[in-house]
Amino acid sequence: MRPIERFAPNLNSLAGESTLVYQEKAREVAARGVKVINFGIGQPDVPTPAVAREEAKLALDQGFTGYTSALGLEELRQAVADDLKERLGSDVRKEEVIITPGAKMSLFLAFAAFVAPGDEVLLFDPAFYSYAEVARLLGARPTYAKMRRESGKGFSIDLEDVQSKLSPKTKMIVLNNPSNPTAALLDKKEVEGLAQIAKERGILLLSDEIYDHFIYEGEMASSLDDSSWRDYVIYVNGFSKTFSMTGWRLGYVVADSSVIKKMGTLAANTYTCPNSFAQRGALGAFRAKGEVQQMVDLFKRRRDVIYGELSSLKGVSLDKPRATFYAFLEVTQVLKTTGWSAKQFSIKLIEEKGVVTIPGDVFPENVGRNYVRLSFALAEDKIREGTKRIAEFVRESLG
Numbered sequence: 001m002r003p004i005e006r007f008a009p010n011l012n013s014l015a016g017e018s019t020l021v022y023q024e025k026a027r028e029v030a031a032r033g034v035k036v037i038n039f040g041i042g043q044p045d046v047p048t049p050a051v052a053r054e055e056a057k058l059a060l061d062q063g064f065t066g067y068t069s070a071l072g073l074e075e076l077r078q079a080v081a082d083d084l085k086e087r088l089g090s091d092v093r094k095e096e097v098i099i100t101p102g103a104k105m106s107l108f109l110a111f112a113a114f115v116a117p118g119d120e121v122l123l124f125d126p127a128f129y130s131y132a133e134v135a136r137l138l139g140a141r142p143t144y145a146k147m148r149r150e151s152g153k154g155f156s157i158d159l160e161d162v163q164s165k166l167s168p169k170t171k172m173i174v175l176n177n178p179s180n181p182t183a184a185l186l187d188k189k190e191v192e193g194l195a196q197i198a199k200e201r202g203i204l205l206l207s208d209e210i211y212d213h214f215i216y217e218g219e220m221a222s223s224l225d226d227s228s229w230r231d232y233v234i235y236v237n238g239f240s241k242t243f244s245m246t247g248w249r250l251g252y253v254v255a256d257s258s259v260i261k262k263m264g265t266l267a268a269n270t271y272t273c274p275n276s277f278a279q280r281g282a283l284g285a286f287r288a289k290g291e292v293q294q295m296v297d298l299f300k301r302r303r304d305v306i307y308g309e310l311s312s313l314k315g316v317s318l319d320k321p322r323a324t325f326y327a328f329l330e331v332t333q334v335l336k337t338t339g340w341s342a343k344q345f346s347i348k349l350i351e352e353k354g355v356v357t358i359p360g361d362v363f364p365e366n367v368g369r370n371y372v373r374l375s376f377a378l379a380e381d382k383i384r385e386g387t388k389r390i391a392e393f394v395r396e397s398l399g
């Protein structure tokens with residue numbers, strides 16, 4: 001065996017970003033001249049607010065291009081703390097914030113700081129795909145508590161199932177609220193119940209709240225609402241979705257200052273610090289509350305369009321997304337009739353109709369297998385055209 005083939009064992013268990021396969025397929029179809037409608041991409045399609053762009057440009061022109069502190073710019077950490085105070089009423093100090101290169105790196109720091117070989121990490125099924133991958137990379141074992149769907153209401157968590165899936169090895173519970181891919185928004189009772197379990201059992205709660213601005217019905221219940229969050233919560237959020245800054249790579253963790261210090265050490269020894277001028281831009285982004293609200297209003301209208309088009313379609317089933325910019329469409333009847341997996345459904349839909357969706361089976365573990373995820377972060381006319389093609393496809397598949 002050549003030295004370059006001797007990968008670390010845990011790396012071999014790491015799946016690629018499986019959502020990219022569908023984008024690749026879409027490019028092939030587009031090259032044949034088909035006008036592709038892409039419901040696959042999980043990012044807002046609006047520009048980054050002008051104030052953020054201007055601040056970043058100014059920072060560049062001022063020569064603000066060196067390293068920053070591993071923890072990120074003090075002003076930005078303070079701005080994050082102020083924003084959380086304003087939005088959630090939570091008392092957070094800047095010492096309790098670390099700025100990271102994207103929320104994915106925030107999640108990675110949280111896992112790397114706490115999860116060790118032999119540990120179990122409890123995820124909800126279905127979950128954002130990278131939680132399980134990172135847990136396995138660190139030698140831990142993902143376990144799952146099912147999210148339950150009530151027709152008309154959508155997905156919620158089942159606290160009894162959570163209790164039954166915990167073991168003495170469970171180090172961390174990972175919550176994503178609002179949830180990608182289910183579009184669920186947990187209510188106060190669910191979040192408080194989960195917090196109670198975590199505290200009683202001495203387990204960390206990693207709470208990824210990156211979609212918390214994209215709420216159309218109901219209210220955000222945050223893990224930071226509990227005044228004892230410092231004892232057990234690792235909170236993750238970021239700039240990617242809220243401010244349409246996916247490519248800027250900026251996220252943040254809020255946790256007890258002792259945790260943030262450790263994460264700073266991890267940062268200093270790996271990526272050094274987040275991008276300097278992007279951080280200056282992010283400071284500007286906090287002044288763009290109006291633009292954020294406009295985007296959320298726009299997405300709510302699109303949510304209504306996609307829900308209107310797909311909820312009346314025979315053979316599939318969709319609950320109104322209460323949050324995020326995803327519609328999680330149940331296609332069980334089509335899969336049963338055709339014998340396809342959700343992956344095959346998505347591939348055929350691209351090939352035959354030029355419509356990209358993400359099959360639910362990329363979101364572990366089992367629940368997603370009968371679903372496909374559609375991002376509605378695209379123009380209304382495209383949503384209408386895409387859902388029209390999906391309707392044709394479903395009708396043809398059901399025969």
Ligand code: PMP
Nearest residue numbers: 042102103104128180238240251
């Ligand atoms: N968490 C969830 C639930 C996400 O959907 C995403 C992005 N798709 C991330 C984290 C990562 O965000 P970022 O681009 O800031 O790394």
